[in-house]
Amino acid sequence: MSEATVPLAWDARGHGGDAIVLAKRIGIALVLLLIIAQSLIVVEARPQDLITGVHGMADIVRRAMPPDFAKFSDELWPALETIDIAIFGTVGGILLAVPLAVLAAANVSPSRPIYFVARAIIGFARAVPDLVWALFFVTAVGLGPFPGGLALAVHSVGMLGRLFAETIEQMDMAPIDALALTGARRIQIFTHGVIPSVLPSLLGISLYRLDENIRSSLVLGFVGAGGIGFQLLTAMNLFQYREVSLLLIITFVIVQAAERLSAILREKIS
C-alpha cells in the first residue's frame, strides 16, 4: 500500500482540530495538577518530616520485634469478639435492610411516599460513618462489643439497603408480572418471585459486607467498642509494641481469612 493511500490522523483531522484537542488535554492536566497541589497544601504535606521520622519508625519496629506470642492466648477472646461484632452487625444489618430495600425499590415499593421515606432512612444510615455510630452507641449503652455490633448494624443498613434496593430494581420483572396474573397475593409474589430471583445477589452482597465489617470492627475498638482494636489501642498507649505486632499479625490473618472465605462463598453462590 502506498503512503498516499494511508492518510495520517494529523492530516485527516486538520491542524485546527488537533490544536483544540491538545489545548483541552493541557487544560484537563492543569486542573488535575491544581487539585493535587491544593490537597498537598491543605494536608500540610511535609515529606522531609517523613524522612527525619524514619529513625523513630525504625525504633518502633525494632521494639515491636519479636512479636509477643506468649500473649497469644490472651488475644483469642478479643479476636473472637472482633469477628462476632462483624457477624452481629452484618446479620442485624441484613434483617433491617431487606424490608427497607423492598420499600426503597421503585419497582416493588407500595407507594411513592413510602419509597422516599425508606430511601431517606437508608441514605442517613449510610451517610453517618460507622465510627460515629460507634461513639453514639458507646454513649448510649456503654463500652464493650455490643455498641460496636450496633454501630455496624446501623451503618450496614445504609450500605446493604442501597445495594439490595438497586438489585431488586434491576431484576427481570416478567416473572413477577406473570405471578401477579395467576392471582397470587403480594406477599406470595414477593416470597415466590422476588426473593428467588434476587437471593444469590443479596447473599453475595451480604458476604462482601461481612468482609468489610470485619475490617471495620477492628477499628471500632479505638472508640471503646470492644474487640481487637481496643487491645491494640491499649497496647500502644502502654508502649507494649511487641504485643502490638502480635495483634497486627492476628488482624492480618483475620482480614485475609475473611476476604478469602467471602470470595469462595460468593463464587459458589454465583
Next chain:
Amino acid sequence: MLQVHDLTLRYPNGTLALTRFNIAVGAGELVIVLGGNGSGKTTLLRCICRTLAPSAGEVRVNGIDLAPLGGERLRRARLELAMISQHASLVRRRSVLANVATGALGRLGGLWTALGGLPARELAAAHGHLVEVGLGHLAHQRASTLSGGQAQRVAIARALAQNPRVLLADEPIASLDPEAAEEIMRLLRRLAVEANLAVLCVLHQVDLAYKYADRLVGIRDGAMAFDLPRAELSRETVRQLYLSKAA
C-alpha cells in the same frame, strides 16, 4: 365462557385503542386473533385480563364481569383466567416443578405459602400438569436450563395449575422455531378440547392459525374486522387485513 361486549379503551391522550369490541369464546374452543402490528391484539388481551382498565364495556368470565372490579375482588375473579405470553417468564433459579406449582398460589392462603413454601399436594398436581405438557422428566431441573419451547410448555403447565376456565395466549410461539411452534399450537388445541378450556390466542402465523383455530378473529385499528369459522374465512380476507395496515 368468555364474553367480551362493547369493550372500549381510550388512552388519556384521546387515542382510541379498542372500539366496541365483541367476542365470545366457548368452553373447548380455540379462537385465534389475527392483525397487523399495533392493531390492538395485545391491548385486547390486556383489557380482558385487566392489566389495563377498559374505558367501557364488559369482560365476562363464567358470567362475572371483570371490568368494574378492583383489588381483592378482581384478584379472585381473575383466578378463572390464565395468561401466557411471548416469553415464558419463569423464575429462572427455581425448579421447573416449583415454577408450575406457583400457578396455584392464587388459590392458596396461609403462612406456609406466604413464607415461600408450596404444599405437597400442589407439587404433586404440578407434576401432573408437567406430564400433561410432556415435560414430567424435567420437573427437578432449574428453569434456566430449559430451551425456549420447553419453557413455554412449562408456562402452559403453570397456567393449568391455576385451574382456569379461560386461557389467554399472547403470541406464545413468537420466539420459537417452527417445530416448537407447532408443538405449542398442538398443545393449546389439545387443552381446549380435553381440558374444556376456552382458549383465546393472538398469533401472527396465518398458516398455523388456519390449521389449529376453530374461529379466526381479525382486528384492525382496535376494531373487529371479522369473526368467522376457519372454513368460512378466505385467504383473501386475511390478506386484506394486513394489506390495509400496510397501506
